[in-house]
Amino acid sequence: MSPTPSHAESSNGHESGWQAVLLAAARAGDEGAFEVLVRAHQERAYGVALRLTDGPQDAQDVLQESLVQAWTALPGFRGEAGFGTWLVRIVINRCHNQRRSWRATQPLPEDATLPAAPGAEAVVVGQQHRDAVARAIATLPFDQRAALVLHTFDGCTHAETARILGTSEGAAKVRVHRARRALTERLREWG
Amino acid sequence: MNGVPEGDGDRLVCGAAYDDLVAQVADRRAPESPAAHPHLAGCVHCAAALAELQTLWAPVHDLAREPVRAPADVLTSVMARVRELPRQSWYAVVPGERGETRIAARVVAAVARLAAEEVPAVMLALGRGRTGAGMTAEQVAGRPGRPATEVGVAGTHVVVDVQVAVALGSRLESVADRVRTQIARRVAEHTGLTTQAVNVVVADVTDPR
Numbered sequence: 001m002s003p004t005p006s007h008a009e010s011s012n013g014h015e016s017g018w019q020a021v022l023l024a025a026a027r028a029g030d031e032g033a034f035e036v037l038v039r040a041h042q043e044r045a046y047g048v049a050l051r052l053t054d055g056p057q058d059a060q061d062v063l064q065e066s067l068v069q070a071w072t073a074l075p076g077f078r079g080e081a082g083f084g085t086w087l088v089r090i091v092i093n094r095c096h097n098q099r100r101s102w103r104a105t106q107p108l109p110e111d112a113t114l115p116a117a118p119g120a121e122a123v124v125v126g127q128q129h130r131d132a133v134a135r136a137i138a139t140l141p142f143d144q145r146a147a148l149v150l151h152t153f154d155g156c157t158h159a160e161t162a163r164i165l166g167t168s169e170g171a172a173k174v175r176v177h178r179a180r181r182a183l184t185e186r187l188r189e190w191g
Numbered sequence: 192m193n194g195v196p197e198g199d200g201d202r203l204v205c206g207a208a209y210d211d212l213v214a215q216v217a218d219r220r221a222p223e224s225p226a227a228h229p230h231l232a233g234c235v236h237c238a239a240a241l242a243e244l245q246t247l248w249a250p251v252h253d254l255a256r257e258p259v260r261a262p263a264d265v266l267t268s269v270m271a272r273v274r275e276l277p278r279q280s281w282y283a284v285v286p287g288e289r290g291e292t293r294i295a296a297r298v299v300a301a302v303a304r305l306a307a308e309e310v311p312a313v314m315l316a317l318g319r320g321r322t323g324a325g326m327t328a329e330q331v332a333g334r335p336g337r338p339a340t341e342v343g344v345a346g347t348h349v350v351v352d353v354q355v356a357v358a359l360g361s362r363l364e365s366v367a368d369r370v371r372t373q374i375a376r377r378v379a380e381h382t383g384l385t386t387q388a389v390n391v392v393v394a395d396v397t398d399p400r
Contacts, residue, residue, distance in 0.1 A: 017356075017395045018315055018356050018394070018395045018397075021317060021354050021356075021394040021395060022317065025317050025354070030300065030317065031270065031273055031274060031297050031300075032297060032300050032301055032304060032317065033317055034273065035266070035270055036317075038266055038269065038270075039266065042261040042265060042266065043259060043260060043261050045261075046259060046260075046261035046262075046265070047259040050259060056262070060261075060262050060265060063261060063265055064265055064268055064269055064272075067265070067269040068269060068272050068273065068276075071269075071273045071276065072276065129250045129253075130250060130253065130254055130257075132250070133250045133251050133253075133254050134254065137251075152217060152251070152255055153254075153255045177210060177214070180213050180214070180217045181210070181213060183251070184213055184244065184247055184248075187247040187248075187250075187251075188243075188247060
């Protein structure tokens, strides 16, 4: 029988039922319980990493490091948020730090920080259109990008977005709003 | 398509707030009902702006709908690294004629979990093996931070703590007894260790449907 948990987190972000059992066991050092938690939450965490890094390899590196960090930090995790929310927060912090260190070691000419805008014919169909959107999202400032990814791609409410980003609900709303406007402008320029 | 709304940037010429239209499209909300927003129903400026936004945002929504799967080797790689870290690391030792066999704590835990899940009414299980009575903390687990190779020896007797989620409608006491029997049998079969006690905690009940 598969030990897949029946549900993730309750609406207030706290774990309940079997998830709480798994979390308590993992916190006490049970590797098997941690593995079950990882199976349940890795897709969501990878999805967020994928939209906040430069590609699948970077996303995989971030996810792996985040999971190892989660394991070592678990004894101090008090469960104020659910495991999934906590893991996504670790992922976002790592993506943020990765961008900062990358920028610090590899300064780029000013005009190279934005990818070249594809011509109209390049974004007509399928993959090219999709890639253009991914690049447009990648050009947003990190705080806006993170808010947009959580709200639009991860399906978080403004309150959940705020909890993960460690900000107020009002501030999260503003970031989502600014990201949408900026993305709309960029898509219009490129289309 | 040149859909840049005319107006002051925040409002269309008709006075509608552009951000409201962006939010409606970005959140994929159903169009406002004409009764609630009579303006939207008949306004050509709003209709044009909404149509343009829907075209611009369609590939964003397509991207968001794409299924994302974490690479299969992430879990393997992470768990391998986790097992190298010094936490909960003791070994049971089974002496043999040609040497001794060391069995890691997580093996006992895994055997216990799988054995418990063989009992029909057990939906989920989580096992933890520990050493029997009479062992000092130092003998059992070594000091915190010690690498796994330096942990103490746990002997041939283990105590298993198992948490289970049981199907609603089962008689808990008899399920717990079957879990004890099954774990003791499987631990003996697979590891050669003697199970001194099996402590069963019914941590959750689930609907078997």
